[in-house]
Amino acid sequence: MAGNGSGHANGEFSFGNGTARNGLAKIQTHKKQNGICHDDSAPPVKAQTIDELHSLQKKKSAPTTPIKGTQGAFAVTISDEERQKQQLQSISASLASLTRETGPKVVKGDPARKSETPKHVAHAHEHHFTPTISVSDSSLKFTHFLYNLSPAELYEQAIKYEKGSFITETGALATLSGAKTGRSPRDKRVVRDETTEDDLWWGKGSPNIEMDEHTFMVNRERAVDYLNSLDKVYVNDQFLNWDPENRIKVRIVSARAYHSLFMHNMCIRPTPEELENFGTPDFTIYNAGQFPCNRYTHYMTSSTSIDLNLARREMVILGTQYAGEMKKGLFSVMHYLMPKRQILSLHSGCNMGKDGDVALFFGLSGTGKTTLSTDHNRLLIGDDEHCWSENGVSNIEGGCYAKCIDLSREKEPDIWNAIKFGTVLENVVFDEHTREVDYSDKSVTENTRAAYPIEYIPNAKIPCVGPHPKNVILLACDAFGVLPPVSKLSLAQTMYHFISGYTALVAGTEEGVKEPQATFSACFGAAFIMLHPTKYAAMLAEKMLKHGATGWLVNTGWSGGSYGSGNRIKLPYTRKIIDAIHSGSLQEANYKKTKVFGLEIPTEVEGVPSEILEPMNTWADKNAYNATLLKLAGLFKKNFETFTNYKIGKDGKLTEEILAAGPIF
Ligand SMILES: Nc1ncnc2c1ncn2[C@@H]1O[C@H](COP(=O)(O)OP(=O)(O)OP(=O)(O)O)[C@@H](O)[C@H]1O
Ligand SMILES: O=C([O-])CC(=O)C(=O)O
Ligand SMILES: [Ca+2]
Numbered sequence: 001m002a003g004n005g006s007g008h009a010n011g012e013f014s015f016g017n018g019t020a021r022n023g024l025a026k027i028q029t030h031k032k033q034n035g036i037c038h039d040d041s042a043p044p045v046k047a048q049t050i051d052e053l054h055s056l057q058k059k060k061s062a063p064t065t066p067i068k069g070t071q072g073a074f075a076v077t078i079s080d081e082e083r084q085k086q087q088l089q090s091i092s093a094s095l096a097s098l099t100r101e102t103g104p105k106v107v108k109g110d111p112a113r114k115s116e117t118p119k120h121v122a123h124a125h126e127h128h129f130t131p132t133i134s135v136s137d138s139s140l141k142f143t144h145f146l147y148n149l150s151p152a153e154l155y156e157q158a159i160k161y162e163k164g165s166f167i168t169e170t171g172a173l174a175t176l177s178g179a180k181t182g183r184s185p186r187d188k189r190v191v192r193d194e195t196t197e198d199d200l201w202w203g204k205g206s207p208n209i210e211m212d213e214h215t216f217m218v219n220r221e222r223a224v225d226y227l228n229s230l231d232k233v234y235v236n237d238q239f240l241n242w243d244p245e246n247r248i249k250v251r252i253v254s255a256r257a258y259h260s261l262f263m264h265n266m267c268i269r270p271t272p273e274e275l276e277n278f279g280t281p282d283f284t285i286y287n288a289g290q291f292p293c294n295r296y297t298h299y300m301t302s303s304t305s306i307d308l309n310l311a312r313r314e315m316v317i318l319g320t321q322y323a324g325e326m327k328k329g330l331f332s333v334m335h336y337l338m339p340k341r342q343i344l345s346l347h348s349g350c351n352m353g354k355d356g357d358v359a360l361f362f363g364l365s366g367t368g369k370t371t372l373s374t375d376h377n378r379l380l381i382g383d384d385e386h387c388w389s390e391n392g393v394s395n396i397e398g399g400c401y402a403k404c405i406d407l408s409r410e411k412e413p414d415i416w417n418a419i420k421f422g423t424v425l426e427n428v429v430f431d432e433h434t435r436e437v438d439y440s441d442k443s444v445t446e447n448t449r450a451a452y453p454i455e456y457i458p459n460a461k462i463p464c465v466g467p468h469p470k471n472v473i474l475l476a477c478d479a480f481g482v483l484p485p486v487s488k489l490s491l492a493q494t495m496y497h498f499i500s501g502y503t504a505l506v507a508g509t510e511e512g513v514k515e516p517q518a519t520f521s522a523c524f525g526a527a528f529i530m531l532h533p534t535k536y537a538a539m540l541a542e543k544m545l546k547h548g549a550t551g552w553l554v555n556t557g558w559s560g561g562s563y564g565s566g567n568r569i570k571l572p573y574t575r576k577i578i579d580a581i582h583s584g585s586l587q588e589a590n591y592k593k594t595k596v597f598g599l600e601i602p603t604e605v606e607g608v609p610s611e612i613l614e615p616m617n618t619w620a621d622k623n624a625y626n627a628t629l630l631k632l633a634g635l636f637k638k639n640f641e642t643f644t645n646y647k648i649g650k651d652g653k654l655t656e657e658i659l660a661a662g663p664i665f
């Protein structure tokens with residue numbers, strides 16, 4: 001009966017009578033001189049009212065280090081007031097309608113906080129504004145903007161206002177991307193004008209579906225009107241590219257806290273000081289994804305349109321809330337801007353050994369860039385988008401975007417541990433009570449994803465830059481199960497496979513793909529390139545030659561049969577293969593040449609059963625193997641026909657070598 005108020009030694013139970021030694025303590029009140037009772041167990045709070053008490057909870061955040069350029073004798077110091085005003089003007093310019101003289105009033109802050117009276121108000125578009133009765137209602141309303149909110153603030157916004165937002169057991173923000181759970185490449189359009197006409201890759205095989213300037217403006221206005229019709233929008237001002245000389249300033253205007261947090265994680269986060277001096281962005285995204293495009297508009301073939309205008313440096317998103325569109329839209333922009341500066345942009349992961357040896361991991365969606373570049377024994381430079389310049393490599397992004405389907409703590413511990421507070425978890429299924437995520441559940445989609453800042457990986461290399469690559473690893477997830485787990489490539493073979501960009505597209509990342517199927521995607525990312533593939537290929541060949549990098553082809557796909565009968569190569573084996581590439585031991589191995597594809601395969605790799613290194617050994621039916629091998633070779637040949645008329649680089653010799661480096665049968 002312990003704890004019941006009375007503890008008689010003999011175990012007898014009784015209620016205390018108030019005077020007994022062991023009974024309940026008698027309530028004592030201290031009589032004060034004025035006769036008022038005080039609960040003085042703790043010092044009183046420094047507030048007179050509840051509102052005042054709540055106002056004490058938060059303190060004003062401000063940059064703590066001095067702002068660059070304001071310290072010198074001739075430095076112009078602008079006041080906080082002035083800076084706020086400039087920022088407001090910049091954002092109201094972003095939100096301005098291009099057809100109406102007055103837009104909504106733009107104010108900073110959360111409309112839910114009624115007590116905070118806006119300090120500054122700007123009219124989106126202010127020139128010759130004469131109030132007349134013909135002014136529309138939209139010019140009288142307020143649009144609030146929430147500027148570079150922190151993850152904690154965005155969590156609160158998402159949970160309060162966005163259905164389907166939940167905190168998981170480990171603290172991640174689980175969210176739904178809506179009807180679209182993958183990118184929509186058939187709805188990605190690029191404005192064809194005088195400059196892009198000659199610069200860009202158009203026509204067969206190109207990802208750049210054309211649209212005209214006028215249609216872009218129609219969609220832009222539609223997106224801006226939608227955003228302005230809301231009570232509030234989110235604005236992110238961030239950077240792309242860790243190379244300080246080639247850093248790009250981006251602004252993302254979006255309607256959802258989910259989108260703002262996603263981009264907070266995926267782009268490079270400015271310091272408070274950098275944000276103060278941000279100025280005008282180099283590129284702006286208008287994400288009105290909840291709102292469809294208008295099918296009566298010219299060029300529109302569905303209710304989704306992702307429109308890129310390079311001259312205006314703007315992108316408009318209508319009809320899809322899949323956040324990957326923003327990430328990959330900006331990647332397309334980099335694929336245009338960087339080659340203009342002789343810098344090669346790459347759809348690759350990148351990591352570095354303790355001794356400074358850098359490896360690039362190319363591959364289409366789902367082939368293992370994120371999984372294999374996230375390596376406990378190496379420093380992570382980035383998982384998806386890089387630049388290779390005269391100075392070495394640099395990550396374009398500030399975060400990672402990992403596939404989560406069947407994620408396990410054992411096989412991918414670093415990614416597992418990165419799924420914590422601040423991480424966006426898209427389209428996963430979780431227990432309604434414990435909020436434990438079931439990573440094997442595909443009920444919403446196969447393409448479940450986690451977006452987290454790169455520093456969530458313990459051995460991230462920050463700043464995310466490194467020296468010139470030593471190994472260039474081409475990842476292919478071969479659903480046919482005929483490509484060897486690893487082969488060493490000549491430069492010509494590397495170029496052949498880079499231009500081919502083969503994989504079996506894993507279900508889900510692109511809309512409408514339900515099971516693996518053979519895909520060829522030039523430069524392992526045709527959906528994102530803007531120039532002709534041979535332009536990137538020539539740059540890669542030149543850089544690999546100059547810096548003595550070795551090319552490798554790694555099959556992270558099937559072994560022992562095609563999809564359906566064989567199995568995916570075990571991740572621990574692939575990791576062993578990658579280890580041997582990094583350590584240099586695979587360079588020294590004995591090799592033999594395969595039939596048809598002419599690939600050099602090692603006879604031994606430490607930690608990998610030797611019999612799987614030659615795919616034919618793993619197939620029970622050798623005839624089926626040979627037939628499948630020839631079938632795939634035929635698909636390669638057919639795909640490469642488009643490129644046979646192009647010269648790669650200055651040297652005609654390399655072009656011929658590349659053509660000869662494909663399958664021969
Ligand atoms: N042998 C293997 N090698 C690599 N990945 C494997 C292997 N077997 C299974 N996988 C799984 O395949 C997926 C690879 O996805 P990953 O996120 O690395 O793709 P990605 O190349 O980064 O694609 P994206 O560009 O779409 O982000 C992971 O879910 C991983 O667990
Ligand atoms: O873009 C996405 O949605 C995911 C990704 O990295 C890719 O598909 O290459
Ligand atoms: Ca990835």
Ligand SMILES: [Mn+2]
Nearest residue numbers: 347364365384
């Ligand atoms: Mn990718």
